[in-house]
Amino acid sequence: DLGVSATPVREAMLDLAxxxxxxxxxxxxxxxxEVSERDLDQYTELRTLIEVPTVGRITRTAARERLEELRPVAQEIVARAREHDLIGYLEADRRFHLALLGLSGNERLVETVGDLRKRSRLYGLTGLDEAxxxxxxxxxxxELLDLMIAGDARGAESCMRRHLGHVRSLWAEGRDGPADA
Incomplete structure (x- = not known):
């Protein structure tokens, strides 16, 4: 129907596998x-172990100008949420988190968090949006970006911990299957 032969589709499916x-x-x-509640808890725990201290370190070491460069993406996340653009929201959210972690200079860290984000796909996103x-x-x-730019490493770590915990609790509340996006 889409004019794509079976071989590239099969290869894409094997990549996803x-x-x-x-x-x-x-x-x-x-x-x-299927991603279980236990899986989601474990992915969130790993992300917390990686991202919270990394955000603190980036807050203490990154140039404020580099952090400020992320503001348009942070604002885009909010705009997409307000517009109920779930695909845009997910894409902007991914770009923000990975670009922020990229300021650590550790490519493997960014790759690992990117993989965890894929595996923990947001559940119930449509329901959360509607609510x-x-x-x-x-x-x-x-808020996270403002704290980081202000040089408040402890506040930024606390905000990141709260954000990851908040996202995990939202998954639990909106658990109606994989996000439509």
Whole structure:
């Protein structure tokens, strides 16, 4: 229907399987990998162990101008949440977090968090958006950036810990299956 041959589709599906996003089903094809509450807790714990101290270190070492360069992306996250643009929200959120962590200079750290983000896909995003909870989560990005630019490493670490915990609790509240986006 889309004019794409089976070989690139199969290769793409195998790439998704290698990333753990889908699993092959013998004689049927593929299905989306289920992510359990325990999985989400473990991914959140890993992200907290990595991102909280990294945000503190970046706050103490990064040039304020470099941090300020992230402001348009933080504002875009809020705008996309207000516009109910879930795909735009997810993309801007990914860019913000990975660019922020990129200021650490550790490419493996960024790669690892990127992988954890893929594996923990946001659940219940549509429901959260409809309940108006997505905007408050989006605004935490601007708050984090403000704390970092002010040089408040402890405040930034606390905000990041709260943000990750908030996102995890939102997943639990909105657990209605994978995000439509």
């Amino acid at each position: 290698r990333e753990g996003l889908v699993e092959p089903v013998r004689n049927k094809g593929f299905r989306i990998t 108006g909870l997505l905007v408050s989560s989006a605004e935490e990005h601007v």
